[in-house]
Amino acid sequence: MSGQRNKFEFATIALFVGIILFAFGTFWQAVAPWLSLKEIPVKTFEDIAENIPPEFEMLKEDYPNEFNNAFPNMGMKEAFIEALQTAKKSYIAEACWHCHSQFVRPVSKEELRFGKVSYPSEYATLMQLPQLLGTRRVGPDLIRESGVHSNDWHIAHFKDTSGVVPDSVMPSYTWFYDDNGKPNKRGLSMVAYMQWLGSWEKGNMYQLARK
Amino acid sequence: MSQERSDLINYNLVYAHCMASVIYLGIVFIVGVLYSLQFIGHYPLGGIEIFSPGRLRMLHTNGAVYAFIVNGFTAALHWAVPRLTGHKVFGGKPIGWFSFWALQGAILATVVGLLAGHAQAIEWGETPIYVDPFVVVWLLLTLVVFVTPIYKYASQKALYAANWYLIAGFVWVPMVYIMGNYIPQFFVPGVAGAAITGTWIHDAVGLYVTPIGWGLMYYFVPVLLRKPVWSHALSLLGFWGLAFFYPLQGVHHYLWSPIPMYAQYAAVFSTVVLELAVVSVIVNFLMTLRGNAEALKHSMPTRWLFIGIINYAITCLQCAFQVLLTTQKVIHFTDWVVGHAHLIMFGTFGFWILGFISYLWPKVRGVETSYSRALDEWAFWLIMIGMELMWVDLISAGLVQGFNWWGLNPWMESVRYSIPFWFVRTLSGLLMTAGYFAYAYNFFMTGKKAPVGSYQPQASGGAA
Numbered sequence: 001m002s003g004q005r006n007k008f009e010f011a012t013i014a015l016f017v018g019i020i021l022f023a024f025g026t027f028w029q030a031v032a033p034w035l036s037l038k039e040i041p042v043k044t045f046e047d048i049a050e051n052i053p054p055e056f057e058m059l060k061e062d063y064p065n066e067f068n069n070a071f072p073n074m075g076m077k078e079a080f081i082e083a084l085q086t087a088k089k090s091y092i093a094e095a096c097w098h099c100h101s102q103f104v105r106p107v108s109k110e111e112l113r114f115g116k117v118s119y120p121s122e123y124a125t126l127m128q129l130p131q132l133l134g135t136r137r138v139g140p141d142l143i144r145e146s147g148v149h150s151n152d153w154h155i156a157h158f159k160d161t162s163g164v165v166p167d168s169v170m171p172s173y174t175w176f177y178d179d180n181g182k183p184n185k186r187g188l189s190m191v192a193y194m195q196w197l198g199s200w201e202k203g204n205m206y207q208l209a210r211k
Numbered sequence: 212m213s214q215e216r217s218d219l220i221n222y223n224l225v226y227a228h229c230m231a232s233v234i235y236l237g238i239v240f241i242v243g244v245l246y247s248l249q250f251i252g253h254y255p256l257g258g259i260e261i262f263s264p265g266r267l268r269m270l271h272t273n274g275a276v277y278a279f280i281v282n283g284f285t286a287a288l289h290w291a292v293p294r295l296t297g298h299k300v301f302g303g304k305p306i307g308w309f310s311f312w313a314l315q316g317a318i319l320a321t322v323v324g325l326l327a328g329h330a331q332a333i334e335w336g337e338t339p340i341y342v343d344p345f346v347v348v349w350l351l352l353t354l355v356v357f358v359t360p361i362y363k364y365a366s367q368k369a370l371y372a373a374n375w376y377l378i379a380g381f382v383w384v385p386m387v388y389i390m391g392n393y394i395p396q397f398f399v400p401g402v403a404g405a406a407i408t409g410t411w412i413h414d415a416v417g418l419y420v421t422p423i424g425w426g427l428m429y430y431f432v433p434v435l436l437r438k439p440v441w442s443h444a445l446s447l448l449g450f451w452g453l454a455f456f457y458p459l460q461g462v463h464h465y466l467w468s469p470i471p472m473y474a475q476y477a478a479v480f481s482t483v484v485l486e487l488a489v490v491s492v493i494v495n496f497l498m499t500l501r502g503n504a505e506a507l508k509h510s511m512p513t514r515w516l517f518i519g520i521i522n523y524a525i526t527c528l529q530c531a532f533q534v535l536l537t538t539q540k541v542i543h544f545t546d547w548v549v550g551h552a553h554l555i556m557f558g559t560f561g562f563w564i565l566g567f568i569s570y571l572w573p574k575v576r577g578v579e580t581s582y583s584r585a586l587d588e589w590a591f592w593l594i595m596i597g598m599e600l601m602w603v604d605l606i607s608a609g610l611v612q613g614f615n616w617w618g619l620n621p622w623m624e625s626v627r628y629s630i631p632f633w634f635v636r637t638l639s640g641l642l643m644t645a646g647y648f649a650y651a652y653n654f655f656m657t658g659k660k661a662p663v664g665s666y667q668p669q670a671s672g673g674a675a
Contacts, residue, residue: 025456025460029458091332094263094328096265103469120401120402123400130331165623167627
């Protein structure tokens with residue numbers, strides 16, 4: 001008899017703890033936000049490339065050979081898509097997101113420092129799959145990065161960070177450059193990505209106190 | 212007679228997992244110190260792609276959890292579960308060793324993958340996508356190996372609290388691992404993906420490390436002190452508190468983000484309330500110690516466990532405050548969080564594992580005591596002082612950074628003001644690393660002291 005009772009006790013523990021409580025927490029924290037937000041259409045790379053930031057075309061003008069090597073026989077649109085995909089890979093591989101966040105909070109005067117407070121629909125893109133919101137800032141937030149610095153600044157900065165920003169603790173990424181010191185595919189792509197992040201909100205930026 | 216040998220326990224597996232855990236801990240320490248050098252401008256491997264500091268950081272965090280903590284826990288589980296249940300773990304030698312090598316293989320593949328740039332952008336899940344299926348298989352195997360003896364026991368007698376925690380942890384972790392590593396990676400982009408990722412980040416800590424850690428503590432504390440835990444009722448309160456409130460707090464990693472506020476409020480609320488469950492566990496262990504505090508002087512394992520508990524009390528009290536939306540305005544994104552994470556993952560669970568290993572290792576090697584009492588003390592004090600120094604240093608740095616940002620100082624000011632703190636962090640890391648070497652030297656010499664014939668790892672076991 002008591003054996004039966006305890007078997008039942010075991011089953012109860014496994015069932016309630018393993019499934020129901022876990023399911024409730026997971027529903028509230030993970031599934032419910034997803035249900036709330038799933039009406040927002042997700043932008044594909046094609047959609048993103050409808051609006052190419054002018055800095056990308058400037059990259060092509062300034063580095064024609066490197067650009068053609070990186071994106072051979074591609075129209076601007078295909079090249080931009082290729083650049084964003086390459087940059088996303090590098091951004092994740094180098095774990096940029098461990099030191100740079102990608103959302104502006106509505107508190108602590110962040111709106112003054114970075115620009116418009118982040119809202120859910122701007123994350124509904126395939127560039128945020130997986131999401132790159134980040135949980136730590138050693139360097140500044142990047143979601144309003146577009147246009148804050150020039151292409152040349154980024155190209156110099158990735159190559160020699162503390163040479164451009166004294167006392168910077170960001171590593172230099174020499175492998176974003178070819179043997180001649182010009183940006184390679186990864187370098188061009190990362191610059192394109194930086195100039196894309198927040199390009200949809202450029203008109204609303206305060207851009208105060210960044211330098 | 213140094214101790215009784217039990218047929219229930221596979222000593223070689225305990226041996227191998229202890230060994231792996233201690234070796235990986237050394238690598239984690241060295242990588243952590245190397246990474247910290249980047250922040251004070253002395254990173255020695257700069258300009259080498261595969262040793263880029265960003266990649267090393269992932270090695271440090273993933274190594275700490277999946278190599279050091281998982282191996283340490285598994286060693287202790289291979290010891291504790293047979294003792295708790297009176298049954299051998301499922302699968303015997305073949306499954307045990309397959310599981311051991313599968314884990315080490317997954318760790319090796321992760322190291323190579325992270326350095327080669329195949330990381331996943333999921334915090335605590337940077338393990339490359341191609342390694343994840345093997346980890347899931349390993350987790351399911353572990354579930355079967357350890358829950359089978361508990362099930363056999365449960366069919367005869369009522370379960371002790373330690374077993375509840377272990378069952379819950381083993382059942383939860385494969386589910387959350389699959390959820391956290393696949394859904395935000397392939398199916399749900401953007402803000403909802405962040406909510407799921409946050410849930411996974413916290414589940415990794417709360418639904419694997421915490422229940423397994425607490426479960427093992429409910430075995431080791433009474434065994435070390437040779438008396439039952441103070442209150443069985445409190446241990447159950449802690450269990451249900453953990454089960455109810457832990458899965459509900461993932462989004463507290465993304466407070467003030469565009470994630471819907473109802474999820475954020477629930478996360479804040481449950482994080483504060485969880486403090487009650489944690490306090491019940493801490494009180495339970497401390498009251499068990501009551502009257503036996505002398506043991507802290509004489510028994511190294513007891514000391515590791517209880518200083519871990521003190522750190523746990525500190526870090527969880529901190530948790531209940533730092534999660535408030537007001538506090539978050541300052542400390543989110545800063546080194547405060549890094550300090551908190553170190554105190555919980557190493558200061559608490561790491562200390563517990565060092566305690567478990569200090570207890571298990573002489574028994575596994577068939578000797579009475581460790582090689583050197585003096586080295587025991589050196590290891591403890593260096594690691595303990597280093598740990599507390601790092602915590603105080605990083606939470607201070609966090610406040611400096613947070614108020615600099617809020618005050619709209621130029622960004623680089625917050626970095627310049629942080630550099631002295633980062634020097635102290637490197638120093639505290641070096642202290643802990645020195646303590647580690649004392650621990651590791653002691654660890655390896657303990658085996659050598661074994662009298663001839665008292666214990667021989669079986670050749671067929673393939674112990675490393």
